[in-house]
Amino acid sequence: MPPRHFNTTLGALAIVTMLMVMPKAYAEEGEFSLAIGTGLVITTLDEGHTSRDRFGPLIDLSVMWSLDDFWMLGARLQGALQLEDIDTMGGQGHLTVETRYVIDALVWVPWAAVGFGVLVEAPASAQTGVNEGLAYDLTLHLGAGIDYRPERDYALGMSVRYHFAPLSMPEKMGPIEVGIQGSFFFD
Helix, strand or coil, X not given: CCHHHHXXXXXXXXXXXXXXXXXXXXXXXXXXXXXXXXXXXXXXXXXXXXXXXXXXXXXXXEEEEECCCCEEEEEEEXXXXXXXXXXXXXXXXXXXXXXXXXXXXXXXXXXXXXXXXXXXXXXECCCCCCECCCEEEEEEEEEEEEEECCCCCEEEEEEEEEEECCCCCCCEEEEEEEEEEEEEEEC
């Protein structure tokens, strides 16, 4: 056999061998997951001729339910600080409902999400640094992430979500959130 065909045959044999020893899919219909995460949230405010960013750390808790091997439905509760500078700090709470399309076939599990929610903010005034009361917004979001799930019981992942408040545009863009999370799975 010429060397070229030998390399092709050897490569094909290696691929077939890897496919035979790949870990099985872990997704199951009816499976629940509980996740806790942390990250960063950024909101851009447009004030006519200038814009300013509010950013801060976040913590979030989510519960998801597997509808089948590919679709999940769940809810997330998030709390975050909003900082503009050292003297101006506000807060943010976000309750969302989310559906995910999950490709759970290997150890690395990519997913895409879409959802809606209610954003509650306690913004601080840029002039006084004093809380101005609560502001409510309806939000829609798109997200994507990847989870590392080496075992059936847990996963570690990272995600990004872009939320937009259609009733407050174009004055407010975001929030955008980037995070990491740990998930625990239950049958």
